[in-house]
Amino acid sequence: MNVEVRFSFENAGKAATFLSDPPSMALKPKEKRELTIWAYPTSPGFLQDKLICSIGKNPEPVVFSLCCHGVHMELEVSPLELSFDKLLLH
Structure with missing residues (x-):
């Protein structure tokens, strides 16, 4: 017997x-x-957030807590000017 599992986020x-x-x-x-x-x-x-797993006919979903840490990205290029030789574009 197969069971259908659906995933969603809170x-x-x-x-x-x-x-x-x-x-x-x-x-x-x-x-x-x-x-x-x-x-x-x-x-x-x-x-x-929370991952909510709804499993078939089970009345109670299974819940997993998730977290991440976002950071502000900064990119510095040195030298400020880049030069490339001839480049074949298709």
């Missing part, structure tokens, strides 16, 4: 800091599959 409507793939999966008994989770912080600081 703060999905407010900010899309965390993303998962796939959004759902069908699992056979004792089957294991990989769920990929990405964090894309849009502002500096500590960000958190």
